[in-house]
Amino acid sequence: MLPLIARIKAAFGAEVSGLLAFLLLVVVVFGATAPNFLTLANFDSIAFQLPELGLLTLAMLIPIISGGFNLAIIYTANMAGLTLAFVLNLHGGPDAGFWPFVYGSVLALGVGALAGCVMGLVIAYIGAHPILVSLAMMIFLRGLGEFLTRGGDISGFPPYLAALGHGSVLGIPVPLILFLVCAALWHVLLTRTRHGFAARMVGSNLRATSYAGIHSKRTLTLVYTLSGMMCAVAGILMLARFNSVRVGHGEALLLVTVLACFLGGVDPFGGFGRVVPVVIALIVLQVLSSGLNLLGANQHLSTAVWGLFLTGVMILRWGAGRIADRQRGRS
Amino acid sequence: MRNFLRDYPAEAKLLAVLLLMCTGLSIAAPQFLTLTNFSSLLNNNAVNVIWATGLLVVLIAGGIDISFAVAGSVVQYLCVYAFTAIGGGNWAVGFLCAGVFGIGLGLINAFLIHQFRIISIVVTISTFNAFFGLLMFFSSGRFLYNLPSWWSGRVILWEYKTASGAWADLTLPVAVMVAAMVATWALIRHTTTGRQLYAFGDNAEGARRVGINVGMMQAIAFGWCGMMAGIGGLMQANITKEVVPNALIGRELDVLAAVVLGGARLGGGRGSVLGCFMGVLLVAIAQNGLNLLGVSPYAFKMVIGLIILIAISTSNVDLAALLAPRRRER
Numbered sequence: 001m002l003p004l005i006a007r008i009k010a011a012f013g014a015e016v017s018g019l020l021a022f023l024l025l026v027v028v029v030f031g032a033t034a035p036n037f038l039t040l041a042n043f044d045s046i047a048f049q050l051p052e053l054g055l056l057t058l059a060m061l062i063p064i065i066s067g068g069f070n071l072a073i074i075y076t077a078n079m080a081g082l083t084l085a086f087v088l089n090l091h092g093g094p095d096a097g098f099w100p101f102v103y104g105s106v107l108a109l110g111v112g113a114l115a116g117c118v119m120g121l122v123i124a125y126i127g128a129h130p131i132l133v134s135l136a137m138m139i140f141l142r143g144l145g146e147f148l149t150r151g152g153d154i155s156g157f158p159p160y161l162a163a164l165g166h167g168s169v170l171g172i173p174v175p176l177i178l179f180l181v182c183a184a185l186w187h188v189l190l191t192r193t194r195h196g197f198a199a200r201m202v203g204s205n206l207r208a209t210s211y212a213g214i215h216s217k218r219t220l221t222l223v224y225t226l227s228g229m230m231c232a233v234a235g236i237l238m239l240a241r242f243n244s245v246r247v248g249h250g251e252a253l254l255l256v257t258v259l260a261c262f263l264g265g266v267d268p269f270g271g272f273g274r275v276v277p278v279v280i281a282l283i284v285l286q287v288l289s290s291g292l293n294l295l296g297a298n299q300h301l302s303t304a305v306w307g308l309f310l311t312g313v314m315i316l317r318w319g320a321g322r323i324a325d326r327q328r329g330r331s
Numbered sequence: 332m333r334n335f336l337r338d339y340p341a342e343a344k345l346l347a348v349l350l351l352m353c354t355g356l357s358i359a360a361p362q363f364l365t366l367t368n369f370s371s372l373l374n375n376n377a378v379n380v381i382w383a384t385g386l387l388v389v390l391i392a393g394g395i396d397i398s399f400a401v402a403g404s405v406v407q408y409l410c411v412y413a414f415t416a417i418g419g420g421n422w423a424v425g426f427l428c429a430g431v432f433g434i435g436l437g438l439i440n441a442f443l444i445h446q447f448r449i450i451s452i453v454v455t456i457s458t459f460n461a462f463f464g465l466l467m468f469f470s471s472g473r474f475l476y477n478l479p480s481w482w483s484g485r486v487i488l489w490e491y492k493t494a495s496g497a498w499a500d501l502t503l504p505v506a507v508m509v510a511a512m513v514a515t516w517a518l519i520r521h522t523t524t525g526r527q528l529y530a531f532g533d534n535a536e537g538a539r540r541v542g543i544n545v546g547m548m549q550a551i552a553f554g555w556c557g558m559m560a561g562i563g564g565l566m567q568a569n570i571t572k573e574v575v576p577n578a579l580i581g582r583e584l585d586v587l588a589a590v591v592l593g594g595a596r597l598g599g600g601r602g603s604v605l606g607c608f609m610g611v612l613l614v615a616i617a618q619n620g621l622n623l624l625g626v627s628p629y630a631f632k633m634v635i636g637l638i639i640l641i642a643i644s645t646s647n648v649d650l651a652a653l654l655a656p657r658r659r660e661r
Binding site: 071122126128129131132133135136137138139140141142143144146147150151251255256258259262268269297298300301302303304305306307308310311314315318 | 395397443447448449450452453454456457458459460461462463464465466467468472581584585587588591596597598627629630631632633634635636637639640642643644645
């Protein structure tokens, strides 16, 4: 058992075992107290709810690792969803064929990438603070979206989109597959590619990275562009799941994505963070929320518990760090 | 003048932009340069300025607070129950309650940040979620209309009938706004604590080594922000005459943008009350101007977002260096 834990730690980071223990604890507690918790239907609903928040969290993850922030994720996702919705509506709404969906999605990804790229350029080449740039981009995109839609929602999409939003392949929900594929991509990007390495280094120490000969400005631009594209994927999924697009859909998720990243052990100052613990943290959050839901509490209590949970985890980490320091002092 | 440019580059630039905008608008829209318009601008933005002064102190001390707008909502509810419990109350009790509750919520943030060495953005995001979730849970999302009459009544401090017959007036929130600005200015500019806040924000470790009480700095910064959040919440309820649990959520980011426009720096050690007032005013006047020019209301936020984006993108351009290029060559 212990070698297994050591191998997991080596492969996915020290956070994983602690978070898995948390997950186990939460499942056991809710399994004992909440009726219907340990049922297939419950896990199915968790699997359908997780991907939206998950994809948005992935979009938040890379900027945080690079030492920044992206507050514009929700509205970037909304704008990408709007783009796809416009393309589909141009081709007859519910009667649109498959190709409009394909090139609408490509356009949506392009819109997401463009929004991210602009932010990245301003952050990298002007040196403005990422929180501010993305905040301004968020306000701008929200305004643009409200201007284009007049605050209403756009609906009436072809029926095959239901397969993307609600379908299953071999019993696994399609949104979950999409999320897992994206998470795997992100994991490989961060751990196996030159760009991922550069992004982590930029997050650790921007100046040292530049002096080391890495084109840190290009790296930062790419980080936000990729984040924008991930938002677009989330936007497309949201369109398929709700069968409508409204600017402001998912607004409440913005700070939850940050919470999930920090819970997953991502360093708030940047430089350190892995995909796998963040995915587990997301599962913990979703299981918490669904368990509380089955116990009769509403979504708002879950929000509160999420916040308290993050505080608790940070306090535990502080305690663990102090114990480690003391042991190091003794030896 | 040159000293102002050098010491307050962001404020100077903002002032120039504001003057330019006001000049342009008073030519393009005749209603802009009227007493009625200006008094309503002040009335409508008093709460944002109150919050901005609180947030400013946190930013100067090197922190960030996401939770203050939600804290304002929590204070509103606590106040309603407190006033019911003591059977009425008046403005003095109101300010005292709102201030104390706000300070209490702010101190929760400060305690978590200092005691457990968690950075402020993580703490305030978690308290943001905790405050909002608990508020919605315990209030069940209910609106409260049965406010005491002194609280919901409009307090007019100054009024004037203009030549066109319209009334221009200033209400209590404006006076509170001025008081908040003066108090914050006195705190950060004219007390030892204020100097220590700047020093702590600029270099926390250095400040600790010269003997500044770091825990006290966090407590003062977040306590001040909490107090302003509470008082802002009290004023907001006075304006809207109702208490709605999710009315204030989301405002924190707009206020943050305005404060930073006014020259405060994320990372600490810089910022002024005048700048943060002008930052709020810039956004307000832009919106007011668009309104008077007959632009579609749906386009407001887009234009304002664009203005903030441009302002932030150009904020690193050094104006003093542009105006005095010769000094550099020497």
